Amino acid sequence: MRYALFRGCFLPVRLPHIEKVSREVLEELDVRLQDVEGFSCCPEPVGFYSNDRLTGTALAARNICLAEEEGHDIITLCNGCTYTLKQVNESLKANPDLRTKVNEILAETDHQFKGTIDVKHFATVLRDDLGFDKVAMKVVAPLTGLKVASHTGCHIVSPPEIMRFDDPFDPVVLDGMVRVLGAEAVDYDLKTLCCGWTLTNYGDKGAANELLGEKLVSMRGAGADCIATICPQCFYQFDTGQALASRKLGLDFRFPSLFYLQLLALAMGHSLDDIGYRRHRVRDPGFESKVKEVVA
Amino acid sequence: MDYLSEDESISMKEASEICLKCGTCCVVRAHFCHVQYDEQFDAKNTYVYNCLGSDEPAENPNIWMCVSCHKCEEICPYEVSPIRFIEAMKSRALELGIAHPMILGEVENILSTGYAFPLTRSSKRQREQLGLDPLVEGAAEDILSIAEKTGLRKKLQRSKEEGA
Numbered sequence: 196m197r198y199a200l201f202r203g204c205f206l207p208v209r210l211p212h213i214e215k216v217s218r219e220v221l222e223e224l225d226v227r228l229q230d231v232e233g234f235s236c237c238p239e240p241v242g243f244y245s246n247d248r249l250t251g252t253a254l255a256a257r258n259i260c261l262a263e264e265e266g267h268d269i270i271t272l273c274n275g276c277t278y279t280l281k282q283v284n285e286s287l288k289a290n291p292d293l294r295t296k297v298n299e300i301l302a303e304t305d306h307q308f309k310g311t312i313d314v315k316h317f318a319t320v321l322r323d324d325l326g327f328d329k330v331a332m333k334v335v336a337p338l339t340g341l342k343v344a345s346h347t348g349c350h351i352v353s354p355p356e357i358m359r360f361d362d363p364f365d366p367v368v369l370d371g372m373v374r375v376l377g378a379e380a381v382d383y384d385l386k387t388l389c390c391g392w393t394l395t396n397y398g399d400k401g402a403a404n405e406l407l408g409e410k411l412v413s414m415r416g417a418g419a420d421c422i423a424t425i426c427p428q429c430f431y432q433f434d435t436g437q438a439l440a441s442r443k444l445g446l447d448f449r450f451p452s453l454f455y456l457q458l459l460a461l462a463m464g465h466s467l468d469d470i471g472y473r474r475h476r477v478r479d480p481g482f483e484s485k486v487k488e489v490v491a
Numbered sequence: 492m493d494y495l496s497e498d499e500s501i502s503m504k505e506a507s508e509i510c511l512k513c514g515t516c517c518v519v520r521a522h523f524c525h526v527q528y529d530e531q532f533d534a535k536n537t538y539v540y541n542c543l544g545s546d547e548p549a550e551n552p553n554i555w556m557c558v559s560c561h562k563c564e565e566i567c568p569y570e571v572s573p574i575r576f577i578e579a580m581k582s583r584a585l586e587l588g589i590a591h592p593m594i595l596g597e598v599e600n601i602l603s604t605g606y607a608f609p610l611t612r613s614s615k616r617q618r619e620q621l622g623l624d625p626l627v628e629g630a631a632e633d634i635l636s637i638a639e640k641t642g643l644r645k646k647l648q649r650s651k652e653e654g655a
Binding site: 204205207208209211212214215230233234235236238239240241242243245246247248249250253254257278299300301303304306349350353354355363364384385387388389391392393394396397398399401402403405406471474 | 520522523525526528529530553555556557558559560561562564565566578581582584585590591593594597598601605606607608609610611614617618621622623624626629630632633634636637638640641643646
């Protein structure tokens with residue numbers, strides 16, 4: 196099982212410790228990763244793709260072509276990358292006129308879209324290609340007793356007819372992934388509310404803080420020990436964003452956020468140090484002791 | 492996927508006119524738009540209705556806050572697609588040279604380095620500490636060729652002229 200690894204921009208630039216643990220965990224699960232020379236930004240949905248669909252489509256098509264030339268499906272580590280690449284891949288496969296137009300744009304690059312591969316978020320690979328039963332077999336330190344609030348994010352679920360990952364208004368897949376690790380997935384109000392990325396970057400930061408505060412209180416109120424995400428930007432909001440929001444709002448708790456593959460690494464016997472937890476902005480001694488207790 | 496021609500943009504405007512201000516997309520707590528947290532919006536002046544109020548991007552400063560999550564489109568009982576309207580406005584803003592400075596910065600970054608986010612000394616140092624490969628700025632020729640053919644470089648030039 197080999198995939199072309201599309202690591203995107205945000206993870207390697209801002210969160211390299213998560214890139215590292217993601218690579219290690221996927222390889223330990225026998226998901227082989229092929230690095231592909233020349234990948235560019237997917238391009239990013241909010242800042243690029245939604246502003247110039249044609250250029251965005253052509254840039255995404257070029258990335259897909261590079262993976263096609265390697266002969267592997269793409270595995271992504273980011274909801275945003277999946278959103279752009281999967282929409283473009285499906286559109287170009289379904290629409291011959293658009294494919295011709297994009298291939299004309301790509302002509303000088305010596306790449307041509309052929310439609311021979313699929314684009315898959317790592318969560319889809321774990322669920323559909325590897326299977327949760329095989330993931331469960333690698334769990335040597337079940338996270339029994341750990342309560343986790345899952346945040347699926349927006350771009351992995353919509354548009355649902357293309358993403359085909361989960362129900363945008365009642366997501367349950369990530370909860371199932373949490374349970375595979377032996378942890379408990381807690382239900383909470385505001386589960387489908389966005390992490391607030393665009394409010395922080397393009398709008399009122401005070402509103403973004405308020406949003407984050409309400410969401411965190413809701414998770415905490417449901418008894419969660421930590422948050423699980425499958426998108427680097429969402430992770431960043433819940434980690435760095437929380438650190439800023441907590442100061443502004445005077446929140447009296449610190450609520451660690453983990454990328455799902457970090458949680459999986461813990462369940463596979465790695466330590467908090469191994470998964471790069473020390474590089475997080477928000478750490479909590481209560482969470483750390485609980486992890487040490489359940490992983491020991 | 493849709494590429495909004497001028498005619499289609501007009502039909503999007505017509506679609507916006509059937510919005511009944513029911514507030515389902517922005518006020519119903521179970522699935523509301525996150526931008527509703529901005530204090531300029533309330534149950535009577537929702538984020539979505541505010542955006543649908545003008546099809547001139549220069550008069551529509553809130554379009555940049557849309558995260559393209561599609562929830563408004565999915566939940567609308569009258570099949571209005573606010574996201575398409577908002578994205579058409581963003582696209583037109585780029586054509587007119589009046590896109591948000593952060594959008595222009597990100598587009599310029601991608602065209603010059605291949606990455607949406609600046610490669611900082613901190614990220615280089617962290618990668619080195621973690622034993623990860625250094626990030627290579629590249630793909631410039633291909634990316635610039637694509638941007639030339641689609642007309643994106645002209646739009647960026649227009650933005651510079653507008654901003655000058």
